[in-house]
Amino acid sequence: xxxxxxxxxxxxxxxxxxxxxxxxxxxxxxxxxxxxxxxxxxxxxxxxxxxxxxxxxxxxxxxxxxxxxxxxxxxxxxxxxxxxxxxxxxxxxxxxxxxxxxxxxxxxxxxxxxxxxxxxxxxxxxxxxxxxxxxxxxxxxxxxxxxxxxxxxxxxxxxxxxxxxxxxxxxxxxxxxxxxxxxxxxxxxxxxxxxxxxxxxxxxxxxxxxxx
Numbered sequence: 071x072x073x074x075x076x077x078x079x080x081x082x083x084x085x086x087x088x089x090x091x092x093x094x095x096x097x098x099x100x101x102x103x104x105x106x107x108x109x110x111x112x113x114x115x116x117x118x119x120x121x122x123x124x125x126x127x128x129x130x131x132x133x134x135x136x137x138x139x140x141x142x143x144x145x146x147x148x149x150x151x152x153x154x155x156x157x158x159x160x161x162x163x164x165x166x167x168x169x170x171x172x173x174x175x176x177x178x179x180x181x182x183x184x185x186x187x188x189x190x191x192x193x194x195x196x197x198x199x200x201x202x203x204x205x206x207x208x209x210x211x212x213x214x215x216x217x218x219x220x221x222x223x224x225x226x227x228x229x230x231x232x233x234x235x236x237x238x239x240x241x242x243x244x245x246x247x248x249x250x251x252x253x254x255x256x257x258x259x260x261x262x263x264x265x266x267x268x269x270x271x272x273x274x275x276x277x278x279x280x281x282x
Contacts, residue, residue, distance in 0.1 A: 071137040072241070075234045077130040081123075082227070086268040092281060093272070096202040103201035131180075135173070169233060172226035179223035186216070209276040217273050228266035232258045 088106075092099045110119045182192070186208050190197030195207035209217055235258035236245075245251040275281045 071134065071141060072234075072238055074130045074134040074137065075238075077126070078134065079231065079234075081127055081130075082231075082265060082269075086265060089272050090268060092202065092205060093275075096200070099202045099205070100200050131177075138169075138173070169230065172229055175226050176223055176230070179219060182219070205272070206276055206282065209273040211277050214277070217277050220273050221270055224266050224269045227269070228262040231265060232262040235261060 088102055091102045106120050107117050185191045186193045187201075187204055190199060190204055193199070193204045193208050194210070194213075195204045199207065209220075236255060239245050239254045239258070245254060272281065
């Protein structure tokens with residue numbers, strides 16, 4: 071669970087930094103998108119490293135979901151009889167109770183996002199448009215529902231990340247002392263918030279006309 075989570079976090083950070091290049095203009099953003107497809111060339115055919123990365127990400131997502139289900143089943147098997155008194159979850163908080171449905175929303179969003187920005191199937195600009203033009207067309211004010219879906223999905227990603235970081239800190243035994251525990255809790259929230267803000271910055275600026 072932790073290993074696959076770390077892989078996905080590294081991807082999210084890289085993807086967020088790439089998205090922020092849209093603020094540098096169309097040439098910079100399109101050059102970055104083209105570089106992703108040609109990195110390693112001419113030693114390797116185009117899209118070789120990108121395809122390997124995509125396969126690794128699919129495997130990471132599948133293993134992450136499998137780990138979540140396996141851990142839930144193991145926990146249920148370890149305690150088949152419910153407590154007589156209802157206990158408050160040790161991993162309390164809104165994120166904990168929305169992990170399942172949040173994961174479903176994220177998966178649905180990823181499917182839509184690929185159809186929209188990667189393949190251009192549902193994008194107004196179509197598959198022949200440049201990555202920059204697809205981005206601009208995808209988040210026009212008239213498609214406010216796409217922006218809303220994106221925002222909800224990113225919030226869910228942030229909640230997942232905060233919960234995952236906090237769980238990792240607990241598993242490593244770093245939360246025993248109150249002062250350290252509070253600092254790590256704040257740190258997990260800050261990292262998650264930065265990631266969410268970094269992802270929603272471009273769509274919001276496109277929708278309000280700052281990026282055209």
